[in-house]
Amino acid sequence: MKISYGEFPILAECVLAIGAFDGVHIGHQNVLEKLKYQGNKLGIETVVCTFDPPPRHYFQNALILTQLGDKLDRIHSFGINHCIVEQFNMIYLQKSADAFIKDIKQLNPKLIIVGEDFRFGRNRLGDIPLLRSHFFVETIYPVCCKEGKVISSTRIRKLLSKGDRKLAAAFLGLDKLV
Numbered sequence: 615m616k617i618s619y620g621e622f623p624i625l626a627e628c629v630l631a632i633g634a635f636d637g638v639h640i641g642h643q644n645v646l647e648k649l650k651y652q653g654n655k656l657g658i659e660t661v662v663c664t665f666d667p668p669p670r671h672y673f674q675n676a677l678i679l680t681q682l683g684d685k686l687d688r689i690h691s692f693g694i695n696h697c698i699v700e701q702f703n704m705i706y707l708q709k710s711a712d713a714f715i716k717d718i719k720q721l722n723p724k725l726i727i728v729g730e731d732f733r734f735g736r737n738r739l740g741d742i743p744l745l746r747s748h749f750f751v752e753t754i755y756p757v758c759c760k761e762g763k764v765i766s767s768t769r770i771r772k773l774l775s776k777g778d779r780k781l782a783a784a785f786l787g788l789d790k791l792v
Contacts, residue, residue, distance in 0.1 A: 641764075
């Protein structure tokens, strides 16, 4: 997997997924599987754009579920071709939604996959309708556990704070936590 830090490569075309991917939990894994499937179906490269540190950590000092190296290893394990790591800091927060779209255009995405609550750009002014005005976008709905509750990085952090390492590991798609 090719890794770019803060730079969007110029590609002929790709399928792109954008998100924090903190934990690369089973919901994220669903996105990565869909990304790989679409890339194979279209015969084009797959790209993940993620952030370091994750935005929740930056804004709320939330526990980071996977350090960058582990996150990249887990993303690579799905056979993804490229990963773009955007450094999430005060400078990044000043990037406008239009600048983010301009960066994405360099990738020539035929499809972008994001979560249903995806926002981007300074003050989170960019949203899915804006993204759809430039690209074909598919939103992924949350993955739920058998009890019907959403599996999310936030929920996994709560499980860990309560000491439920077994369920947290299951939601992360791991046999156990190290």
